[in-house]
Amino acid sequence: MITTQLGQTNHAVTRIGLGLAALGRPGYINLGHAADLTGRTGHTDLEHHAHSVLDAAYRHGIRYFDTARSYGDGERFLGRWLRNRAIAASSTIASKWGYRYVADWNIDVDVHEVKEHNLPALNRQYGETRQRLGSDLAIYQIHSATLDSGVLENSEVLDRLAEIRSEGVTIGLSTSGPNQAEVIRKALSIKRGGARLFDTVQSTWNLLEPSAGPALAEASEEGLGVVIKEAVANGRLTGRDPASSAPLRAALPGLAPDAVAIAAVLAQSFVDVVLSGAATRQQLESNLAALKVDAEHLADLADMAEDPNAYWTRRSGLSWT
Numbered sequence: 001m002i003t004t005q006l007g008q009t010n011h012a013v014t015r016i017g018l019g020l021a022a023l024g025r026p027g028y029i030n031l032g033h034a035a036d037l038t039g040r041t042g043h044t045d046l047e048h049h050a051h052s053v054l055d056a057a058y059r060h061g062i063r064y065f066d067t068a069r070s071y072g073d074g075e076r077f078l079g080r081w082l083r084n085r086a087i088a089a090s091s092t093i094a095s096k097w098g099y100r101y102v103a104d105w106n107i108d109v110d111v112h113e114v115k116e117h118n119l120p121a122l123n124r125q126y127g128e129t130r131q132r133l134g135s136d137l138a139i140y141q142i143h144s145a146t147l148d149s150g151v152l153e154n155s156e157v158l159d160r161l162a163e164i165r166s167e168g169v170t171i172g173l174s175t176s177g178p179n180q181a182e183v184i185r186k187a188l189s190i191k192r193g194g195a196r197l198f199d200t201v202q203s204t205w206n207l208l209e210p211s212a213g214p215a216l217a218e219a220s221e222e223g224l225g226v227v228i229k230e231a232v233a234n235g236r237l238t239g240r241d242p243a244s245s246a247p248l249r250a251a252l253p254g255l256a257p258d259a260v261a262i263a264a265v266l267a268q269s270f271v272d273v274v275l276s277g278a279a280t281r282q283q284l285e286s287n288l289a290a291l292k293v294d295a296e297h298l299a300d301l302a303d304m305a306e307d308p309n310a311y312w313t314r315r316s317g318l319s320w321t
Contacts, residue, residue, distance in 0.1 A: 001061030001291070006272050007225030009170050009199050011092045011138055015266060016288060017064030018057045019229060019275035023050040024067060024074025027107035027320040028279075031235030034107075034321035036279035043073065043105070050077040055085075056281045060288055063091045064273050066202070066227070068143055069125045070099035070113045075132035088136040094200075094227075095133060096174055097125040098143035098151070103320075112320055117142070117151035122160055139200055140164060141172040145183055152186050162192035172200030174229070178308040180204065181215035188222055202227040205271075206237060207264050207304040208244065209311040220270035228265050228274040232287075233311075234318055237261035247304055252297055256286045263293035264301055 001014045022028045026041035040049045054065070054077075067074040075095055082088040098121065103112040129137060140161075145151050152158075165171045175183045180203050190197045201219050203212045205228045220226050231237075236244040238258045248257035265274040278284035 001063075003063065004272055006092070006227075007199060007220070008223035009225050011170065011225070013064040013092050013225075013273050014062050015273060016062060016262070016291065017066055017227070017273045017275045018054065018062050018284070019277050020050065020065070020067040020071050020074040020078060022277050022279040023053060023071075024077055025072025025101065025103065026105060027103060027112060029234055029315075029318040029320055030277065030279065031238070031240040031318070032321075033279060036283070047073065047077050047080070050074075051081050053278060053281055053284060054078070054081050056284055057276075058085070058087065060284070062276075064094070065091060066094045066275055068096035068099065069129060070096075070101045070143065072101050072105070075129055079132040079134065079136070082133075082136050092138050093133060093136045094139035094141060094172070095129050095137060096141040096143035097122055097129065098145070100125075107320060115144070115149060117145070117149040117157070118154070119156040119160060122157055126164065137169060139170045139172055141174050141200065141202060143174055144176040145173040145187070146175075146177060147179060147183060147186070152183070152190060158190060158192060158197060162197060165192075165197070170199050171197055172202060172225070173198055174202035175212065176204060176312075178211070178312045180212040184212065184215040184219055188219060188224075196222070198224065200225040200227060202229055204228070204230040205265060205268070206231050206233045207248075207261055207301050208233050208236065208306050209308060210305050211308045213268065213270070217270040220272075225272050226270050228271050230277070231262045231265045231274050232258045232277070233261075234315060247301060251301055252293065255289060255293065258283070258286055259289035260293065260298070260301075262287055262290035263295070264298050266290060267295040267298055
């Protein structure tokens, strides 16, 4: 797989990476997630399953891996896999802080994650991340930074992130919600020690929700590495949502809609990496078919975009399964 430089950082990355949101815990909001993990939701079974997907990703050339403190045991699974395979030096590893996993390995609970965008949470979670990923951690990101959480105005947090950057860790942020563009532009203005604090941004961009595109293009122009998540809209742009994915099947009838959706992301000039959120080896292989798609076949898909507020309202209503 072709590698590229992640913005102006010194990290070499592959155009497709693997995110562990659906592999580190038994429940997630992707459509059909329960079926993907049938019989493999115990700690040991899920770790073995996650390692099998990670192995497949590595065999296919993927060298960018993303997790978070709130992804259940995602960091632990990834850290053990890296140590057991002794391949960390050839890969770029990213994680995130700011949400705490509270479901205690249960699926049928009201709350799975709690946002904590404050200094005590940063210090606690950074220590936990270091325990699980050690020196393999390359990129540390605020998890779903928003304007209302105040994290981008919290001088204590920003100063601490600058200290972590001085240890050689690249600092980034991820964004979610209808106001992603505002968050990205605010982050671009934040400096510490005379330099821009954030060097990467991970945002949602897909054919149904492309509203962050102009801000991401600005970020790319200023040298930030741009990573895209939720390229298949939590399963809506797969065969599991026939209505949403119908235009993708029509555009390229011989290809699975998820591959078309990911190809549309890769066609954006501001994108360095798009994350596969595959929960199985089969999904991963289907996602990777995006690398073979000619961008000229994607021109007619721009009119799929939904109103951002409507998109995020629907996403917030997805069930954890």
